[in-house]
Amino acid sequence: xEKLNTHVKELLKNGIVDLIIAYGQREIPIANGSMVTSVGPxxxxxxxxxxxxxxxxxxxxxxxxYLTKKDYKRYERIGIVVKPCDFKAINVLRxxxxxxxxxxxxxxxxxxxxxxxxxxxxxxxGTGHMPRKCIDCRAAHEGAxxxxxxxxxxxxxxxxxxxxxxxxxxxxxxxxxxxEKISIDERRAFWQGQFQKCLRCYAxxxxxxxxxxxxxxxxxxxxxxxxxxxxxxxxxxxxxxRAFHLTGRCVNCGECERxxxxxxxxxxxxxxxxxxxxxxxxYESGNDPEQAPLMSQFKVDDDESFIK
Amino acid sequence: xxxxLDQANISLKDQHGKDTAWKPSIVAFLCNWCSYAxxxxxxxSRLKYNPNIRLIRVPxxxxxxxxxxxxxxxxxxxxxxxxxxxxxxxxxxTGNYFARRKFALIKRLLEFCGIDARRIHFSWVxxxxxxxxxxxxxEVVEAVHQxxxxxxFDVMQDPEKG
Numbered sequence: 095x096e097k098l099n100t101h102v103k104e105l106l107k108n109g110i111v112d113l114i115i116a117y118g119q120r121e122i123p124i125a126n127g128s129m130v131t132s133v134g135p136x137x138x139x140x141x142x143x144x145x146x147x148x149x150x151x152x153x154x155x156x157x158x159x160y161l162t163k164k165d166y167k168r169y170e171r172i173g174i175v176v177k178p179c180d181f182k183a184i185n186v187l188r189x190x191x192x193x194x195x196x197x198x199x200x201x202x203x204x205x206x207x208x209x210x211x212x213x214x215x216x217x218x219x220g221t222g223h224m225p226r227k228c229i230d231c232r233a234a235h236e237g238a239x240x241x242x243x244x245x246x247x248x249x250x251x252x253x254x255x256x257x258x259x260x261x262x263x264x265x266x267x268x269x270x271x272x273x274e275k276i277s278i279d280e281r282r283a284f285w286q287g288q289f290q291k292c293l294r295c296y297a298x299x300x301x302x303x304x305x306x307x308x309x310x311x312x313x314x315x316x317x318x319x320x321x322x323x324x325x326x327x328x329x330x331x332x333x334x335x336r337a338f339h340l341t342g343r344c345v346n347c348g349e350c351e352r353x354x355x356x357x358x359x360x361x362x363x364x365x366x367x368x369x370x371x372x373x374x375x376x377y378e379s380g381n382d383p384e385q386a387p388l389m390s391q392f393k394v395d396d397d398e399s400f401i402k
Numbered sequence: 403x404x405x406x407l408d409q410a411n412i413s414l415k416d417q418h419g420k421d422t423a424w425k426p427s428i429v430a431f432l433c434n435w436c437s438y439a440x441x442x443x444x445x446x447s448r449l450k451y452n453p454n455i456r457l458i459r460v461p462x463x464x465x466x467x468x469x470x471x472x473x474x475x476x477x478x479x480x481x482x483x484x485x486x487x488x489x490x491x492x493x494x495x496t497g498n499y500f501a502r503r504k505f506a507l508i509k510r511l512l513e514f515c516g517i518d519a520r521r522i523h524f525s526w527v528x529x530x531x532x533x534x535x536x537x538x539x540x541e542v543v544e545a546v547h548q549x550x551x552x553x554x555f556d557v558m559q560d561p562e563k564g
């Protein structure tokens with residue numbers, strides 16, 4: 095963390111960046127009116143504010159989400175702190191020509207797992223659980239540590255998040271394989287049970303680094319593709335559309351599921367599509383910023399066994 | 403109760419002899435250049451096929467956004483068929499290649515969400531394939547008939563009863 099603080103100070107002092115998007119400690123109000131200290135995104139433009147920076151288990155957020163927001167477009171050069179998993183989202187945005195690499199100063203950190211939980215839980219940084227994305231990521235990396243490739247980022251800091259490794263969650267939700275095995279009607283009943291809880295607060299859409307459309311098709315009223323009131327029909331359509339618009343793009347950062355106030359297993363849909371895309375087209379999103387996006391390319395011999 | 407088409411057509415007459423059997427309504431998106439002309443050929447050739455299908459002409463199968471498919475189901479369709487030119491024959495050269503990826507993935511996603519795969523069909527029908535068109539329609543109608551009426555996204559169904 096010392097290294098991170100020093101580097102960020104240097105960057106701001108020398109005017110290399112105008113804004114740093116990083117993780118920091120800040121006071122936020124909770125339901126009973128008192129304030130708690132929590133870890134979250136902070137935006138720093140002055141050298142004096144750098145002391146608030148942290149890099150610990152609470153840094154689960156994907157900060158890439160802010161890069162496409164209008165408020166941050168006015169800064170000429172933005173410094174951003176990313177975990178190896180978040181970095182993939184930058185690649186997808188570059189594939190889709192949404193951000194200019196020259197405008198970014200990327201600080202890549204190493205990571206071996208973060209903590210996901212409610213604010214009350216994370217304030218003590220001990221009682222939450224490890225999100226699904228970290229479990230998958232740890233399994234895929236040697237020694238369970240993911241590191242940024244130094245050539246990809248402007249500055250790689252090989253420091254792991256502070257704090258104890260959180261425990262893995264107890265399996266309440268079925269996995270993709272389990273869902274694929276049950277009958278079609280049971281599956282429909284499962285999703286209906288989940289989708290009917292949805293409030294249509296669109297937190298999943300707001301937090302997604304890849305949902306950057308200025309007007310979402312789900313907000314349109316003429317024509318109205320997706321029913322807008324929070325009832326089961328509209329919710330069902332919304333979540334299918336959301337999952338499909340992320341097909342071949344989603345980098346499995348898990349933010350949608352983390353912010354969902356109703357606890358819908360949204361990453362299940364995304365992970366299912368990631369799996370199918372890999373199976374059908376041997377494509378993984380977020381690995382190569384120069385590659386054309388999945389839906390903008392084709393192979394003459396793509397699978398068409400399902401077509402009459 | 404699930405019946406095959408033949409059984410359904412001879413049964414379920416009401417007291418006035420009117421046929422009350424459930425007939426699926428299927429929305430078909432046809433590309434202007436091949437499949438629509440193929441369906442036209444089926445008509446001018448006096449080929450017979452099941453009438454439970456409603457055709458919508460689109461410029462290219464690449465124009466068919468998966469939203470169209472979802473909206474058709476939301477508005478009460480029991481099944482959807484999308485038909486375009488054979489690969490390599492697209493009027494716009496590559497439209498159907500891009501469409502093919504979208505179709506493969508939306509079919510899998512809908513299946514994962516519990517929409518019966520028998521309701522979602524894709525086909526390549528050229529302008530010369532009137533016979534294939536009538537065969538495809540019969541197959542699709544049969545498959546949707548087996549799947550039964552689409553209950554809608556918002557009707558909770560007891561998985562025990564299917």
